[in-house]
Amino acid sequence: MPELKSRLLQALIAIFGVLTIVFFIMRLSGDPTLLLVPDGATAEQIAALRHVLGFDRPLLVQYGAYLLDLARLDLGQSLVQHAPVAGIVAERIPYTMALAGGALLVALGVGLPAGLAMAVWRGTWLERALAGFVLAGQSLPTFWSGLLMILFFGVYLGWLPTSGSDDLASLVMPSVALGAITMSSFARMTRIAVLDELSRDYVAAGRARGLSYGAVILRHVLRNAAIPVVTIAALEVGNLLAGAVIVETVFAWPGIGQLAIQSIASRDFLVVQTIVLFVSMVYISMNLLADLAYGVIDPRIRRDR
Amino acid sequence: MRRISLGTALIFAGLLAFIVAAIGADVFASNDPLRQSLLLRLRPPGTATATAYFPLGTDDLGRDLLARILYGARASLMVAALSVSVSLLVGVTLGLMAGWFGGWVSIVAMRAVDTMLSIPAILLAVLTVAVLGPGFFNLVLVLGLTRWPRYTRVAYAQTLQVAALPYVRAAEMAGCGPGRILLRHVLPNIAGPLMVVATSEFGLMILFEASLSFLGLGIQPPYPSWGSIMSAGRQYVVRAWWLTAFPGACLFGVVLCVNLFGDWLRDRVDPRSQGR
């Protein structure tokens, strides 16, 4: 229980820190009013807006007001779209979630078996081949692999739609592009975790009571190796949401990533701010969730709680 | 003396090629990367005219792709090197101080690290560049000032260990000030692990620069960057594959070499991690 409490406290500190950082970044340019006015506004309009938005108050007062608004879940009004920011962003979240889910599926589906195989067949040609594959995945710029896939599967073979969000098929290429880097870190992490477990005495003991090597891995090694892998799985969800900024732009996928870039172009900075806050909150909650998941997998912790 | 394998030699060759191309861009490029020629738009690789030769073809404004890729390498190298230097400086200073002074200094520093790591790097960079406006200088500043936490973590952990070593304690007794001890005794001891982190960050920075430029938030036109070349080439991906293929392959190759170099370096710095 005390462990859980300190985790919660850490998460709260991180949330507070993120809010603070974002607040000050928004004011880095000197006058945040300029970020929010539509192009072509006159000096009087700007001054009026500055007053309405309270940017003429002292910084600390603004900071307090900002925290209060967020505490009331009031994310502000978009001056470009004349609608509440929360609604604009919320509309796009399901698309990004679908994309991140697809990417996670790709990353887990390929990364875990690859990492496991690299550990079990250590020192063989299979390990070397997979290591090359993993390294390539880690070094691939997502926008390049995205474009190549569009060119090959979309244009040349004509198997998959090159952009848009009409059906499940259009989710395939963005998911693969987004999932590649995450797949690599899963594979690396799984390999290390499984290697660690394979050297333990209970593996030899399992074989000594007549289990095959495969059975020892299935029944004992995998569950033990899952513990460290779960943490990074949770952290990777945050990275996937961030990576969506690029992948969604390449594939014209209407999620929050594309929205962020569009909003920068249309100078709708409250939307960008909200997206950054949202992704960071997801990241922090996933972190917390990973800590809780430990308890489910590991009976040693379950009992402490 | 360790023998260097063929694979390692290839990694070094790849990195060397990147650095030489970046530094000597003006020597190797036979055409001006900014010079447009609307009559020579989207010409395929190997196009030759009476006065010029375009080994990798031309872009949508008729500029020489090879020249743009060479100058793009320069942008990439400069952004990555400078921003790694900035974040190294910030991160290591913070980590050394946190490890040496402990107490509330370390608490504040490590909470700040956690917080920075809670905002996915690319989003943080996108937001900041968008607020400050794009451009070379802002790009370096933003990447440098957002990517320091990993150095702080490593420097902090290593400083804690090194500070407990007898000879460091002895130097402290002999009256050396903290600045001197940190610089003369602690820093050399933690240089290895820091180099490993810096290498992997270097690869990431190259990717970030390209990504931000691809999104239009990095190097601004008409100046070339691998990311912005591909961003322009995106519309012509069917008609002019070379605009996407060549800069992307360069980017992939360089990042691959940097990552391989990082693995190699880590095995040397920490032999226990061999093959991990």
Added chain:
Amino acid sequence: MIALSVRDLSLAIGRTNIVDAISFDVAPGEVLALVGESGCGKSVTAQAIMRLLPAAIRQTGGEITLGATSLSNLPARAMRDLRGRQIAMIFQEPQSALDPLATVGNQIAEALRQPLAKVRAEVRQMLVEVGISDPDRRIDQHPFELSGGMCQRVMIAIALIARPAVLIADEPTTALDVTIQAQILALLRRLAAERQTAVVLITHDMGVVADIADRVAVMYAGRVAETGPTAAVFATPAHPYTALLLASIPRLSDVPKSALAVIDGQVPQPADYGAGCRFAGRCPRADRRCVAETPALRPVADGRLVACFHPVGG
């Protein structure tokens, strides 16, 4: 009748011999102690018998026979069927030899190749037999909820539940408290006698040997130096190494672990194994012949075998 027979077993890492033509037999219900200093090859011998050698180590010669079955050329599949049923093993550190995430009951049931639900009664009965109180609760607990001694009892339950003919125990008490050690050894002794299990007990503790072994094989640097009934070997050791080993045991055998260090000189490393008797460098009776020729095991009084040109009292 012989339950397990090891004939001229040799093991090597690359070109270095680590075990050199060792032989011994164990009869049903008998406890054979395999003693020797650290690194002399006891554990690798056990692994070779189980056919679970690490990849780096090869068997270069010899024959291992379980009852009437020769293990050396058995297909892997058949060997796996024998493990746990015909031949079982327990380990030095019981807590790390158990999967921390699986319940005790599930791990015991695996030795029967049945799901726990099917064999719960049998598993519970086995827990009672190895002296675990409150078996109904313990059966569903995880290893971290049990003490080291209890974990070793669980390991014994895993090893014996399928009634194997042979049990190999590799330093089963080294990691345990002294008081627990005696209980575990007594338990092993009793169960082996009741079930007529042949036991190979690996140890470097002469006190343990005296307590429970019927016969003893003393190993030195990858070879058997002397073997015979425990009582006879302890009364009149024939190999100079055995003699020194016994002489260096304190009267009350309560600190036996440090005992071996008392003998002068160092055990040679496998890479330095040369011709001649490997104990020659430390032996007070060694002469030129000991350095040049390898002494073979030959019979002396009381059914003992000794590999020495100048046995004590002979």
